[in-house]
Amino acid sequence: MKYIEVEQKYRLLSPPEGLKAALAARGAEPGTPSRQVDTYYNAPHRDFLSGEIVSEWLRVRVEDGAASLNFKRWYPLEAAVKTHCDEFESTVADAEAVTRLLGALDFTRLTTVDKVREEWLTDGIAVAFDTVAGVGDFVEFEFKGEADTVEEATARIEAFVAGLDIDLGDRIHAGYPHMTLGITPATA
Numbered sequence: 001m002k003y004i005e006v007e008q009k010y011r012l013l014s015p016p017e018g019l020k021a022a023l024a025a026r027g028a029e030p031g032t033p034s035r036q037v038d039t040y041y042n043a044p045h046r047d048f049l050s051g052e053i054v055s056e057w058l059r060v061r062v063e064d065g066a067a068s069l070n071f072k073r074w075y076p077l078e079a080a081v082k083t084h085c086d087e088f089e090s091t092v093a094d095a096e097a098v099t100r101l102l103g104a105l106d107f108t109r110l111t112t113v114d115k116v117r118e119e120w121l122t123d124g125i126a127v128a129f130d131t132v133a134g135v136g137d138f139v140e141f142e143f144k145g146e147a148d149t150v151e152e153a154t155a156r157i158e159a160f161v162a163g164l165d166i167d168l169g170d171r172i173h174a175g176y177p178h179m180t181l182g183i184t185p186a187t188a
Contacts, residue, residue: 034064
């Protein structure tokens with residue numbers, strides 16, 4: 001499942017200490033928190049925001065002196081609730097050069113998501129605690145293990161979340177750029 005991302009996101013209902021304790025009990029350890037500044041762009045040849053449902057994002061991420069270029073296409077394309085996405089990401093040596101390149105090709109900035117992420121890894125699941133400026137606190141569960149299908153990866157995430165025995169509240173079906181642009185989950 002290379003180049004496919006399967007994840008689930010929840011808005012944190014309470015401080016994350018209980019969830020972190022449950023992860024530690026499973027042998028997980030926290031990574032070092034890092035600041036990620038993600039700038040999202042719209043393409044001149046295809047307006048990502050033109051449809052009723054937004055399913056594609058192009059971003060440049062700067063994180064702790066490193067940078068990457070990323071494109072995601074979420075599926076099902078016309079569904080408000082997505083199951084997975086194609087994810088094509090590569091590191092870049094010079095984020096400013098990529099930003100200037102996109103501008104020279106008439107890509108326009110849509111929004112910037114500024115967040116602090118602390119990631120834990122256990123049982124083939126990356127658990128990311130995100131504090132997103134102006135948006136709030138979230139937890140994402142991303143499948144990082146081996147699976148033959150999206151359905152298998154999804155089932156593994158769901159079993160993992162259920163096994164934590166923590167009330168996470170309702171799942172969020174919108175990405176951070178949706179939230180910063182004011183696109184509601186019902187149309188995300």
